[in-house]
Amino acid sequence: MSENARDHDIVLLGATGFVGAFTARHLARSAPDGVRIALAGRSRARLEDARRELGVDWPIMEVDTTDETAITRMTRSTSVVATTVGPYLRYGMEVAASCAREGTSYADLSGESIFVARSIQRNHDAAEKSGARIVHSCGFDSIPSDLGVGLSHSAAGGVPIVAATLRVRSLRGGISGGTIDSLRQQMREARTDASARRLIANPFALTPGPSVRLPRRAGSGWGKERGGWQAPFIMGAYNQQIIQRSNYLTGWSYGQLMQYREVVTTGRGVAGFAAAGAISVGTAAFVGAMSFAPTRAILDRVLPEPGTGPGADTVEHGRFVLDVDVYPVEGEPMRARVAAPFDPGYGGTGVMLGESALSLALDELPDRAGVLTPMVAMGDKLAERLRAHRFTLDVAPLR
Template identity: 40%
Template sequence: MTQPFDLVVYGATGFTGRLVVEYLLQRYPASSGGPRWAMGGRSAAKLATVRDEVGAPADTPLVVADASDPASLRALMAQTRLVLTTVGPYQLYGSELVAACAAAGVDYVDLCGEPAWMRQMIDVHEAAAKASGARIVFSCGFDSIPFDLGVFLLQKEFRHRFGHPASRVRGRVRQMKGTFSGGTAASLKATLAAAAANPAVLDLLKNPFSLTPGFTGPRQPPGNKPMLDEALGLWVAPFVMAAINTRNVHRSNFLLQHAYGADFVYDEMLVTGAGDKGEALANAVASDKSLGASDGPKPGEGPSRAEREAGFYDLLFVGQDDAGRSLRVGVRGDRDPGYGSTSKMIAEAAVCLLQQSAAATPGGIWTPAPAMGDRLIDRLQAHAGLRFAVEEA
């Protein structure tokens, strides 16, 4: 049976979902011959309101679906090849949707930054996804596409130049302007609540190899304290997204048959600068708890268009081997990371999975790099405002 849609944006009435719809309208209008897409959510009335507010054509398809209703999910599976979901926290609202996609052979992409839930989904649904052919790809936003693909490109270039991968890679956020999403804050709160209620969740959160079942690599840097980075000569501070990004990078290495090496060591930190000023700023960053505060961003809230367009990020990846050889890769994005860039990244990941990865990527639960790799890098550079480049020191 041929589904009427290639992809459904589930959560199209939310803040990030609306941004995804706006991007699809601009990049893949119905007249473009591109993917056939629809807006999805629980309320037909709200979907129609958002459709009109964003200036979508009146005949833009609307799919009513409720992830808590099994019959509704079965109907959704019959209508689309892929579900793009922005409805988080995923540990609260995503489990049934992943299960339905894995069983039905429907592809899935999300913005998840919840490693304990992701591991639960891997344990429960990966066999079904492999059997059905469903490609389940977590973390297709700022967490973790730029980091996952940055390491992927660095290791590819390192092997090309030196004949082997870098055993040590440092991910460093050189600059970033923008706010973290309300969804990220809600996911953090939900994760902390789950960890408080279940010690097994806390164990997963502490384990850098929580997404690599059956494999544990070498001891990893803790990344939880300010320090002077000897490779850069600059002070660095803990980076709030490192807890998910590092685990996704290790899962990518695992899925790539340890192309980065079984002894691979990776960490992420935020660069704060040189000297006393850099040290003071690193200490200030380390003590900042605003993301989890009660007055932090809420789901459905976000920056204005002007604020999103004024945002950006600049990431550095430094790879080294045991002989001291080194290589650097930079990754830059042209919008605020949590909203403007994320909405473009997840949309392009969905289209890449549908149009360019059908033969290359079998069913299973994936991270972006092994699922799409160079194909996604090319799409992001062509359409989504990202730049990936080897940097000569």
């Protein structure tokens, strides 16, 4: 337990939102006795309703993310802020910046390259000075990928990696309006800013980049491998950026020549080929449509609104199984199996964010500060916590 003069160990900002409610329920069930948790958001009435449903007596804080005074009051009151309030490009920067100034650790669910790159530029030095750990992407973006590579790299002896591939074996779940809105805001930004478009496409957008000349990049993921078909995974481009930041923050321990990609395995034969083609074309079409105002307006009529999400049945029956294969320069290739019986984006993400907040507040962590990644900030401690909540994080030689 943290011992300091602050009023709270954790403040959950956005506790009444769709993902925030999952995170709050997880903390109410799983936080150790004596952990001081507060719920924060714009509406006191909604926060009181949430507290009543949870059956807890946690304090409530009214915080508008456009009110700098309220944000500072919150960040000074707690050891950790965990926030689900996105899009982070619009609502996240002042919260992260205040945490960096005040020495308050921070965890969010961002999958927004532009936001995280700007946060690094603005907040890394301030957080190093104050001792804050600013940890973006503490949900399905990007804990499975980041921990999968990091744990496999350690199991392989810590030697440089030639290549690493995440393979989606099974994934079932829904999508919320907040996730769609985050993509929408990033696409709007990229539409009017050529540098933002380049940043989204750059695997080293969150690092200064390697000092050596890279070989030709790995393919997109579409095609046939080991007799089965596969397609690129829509989250792969962003997750690659987080993994390369972990690589950079650990002195390029994975190797400056490591190539990383994420794919969805679709099976063999004609059915596998058709599924891989459909995913590839559908992903490209969706991202393209979100990039242009006229087609985005059409999609907005049918996509979930911010604050809404999948139904209870979809969440209840969600699950995911991922394999992260790492090929070191010497020694045996290793495979991390990352899986959980939860909807990846909501039930699973609520556990991941909640346990990240608890880890930042309670665990003895590596002596690092700044804008970090889940693996660099929490690593094995977070993996242990997730295993205690029905997550699989197993590493073994790849046969």
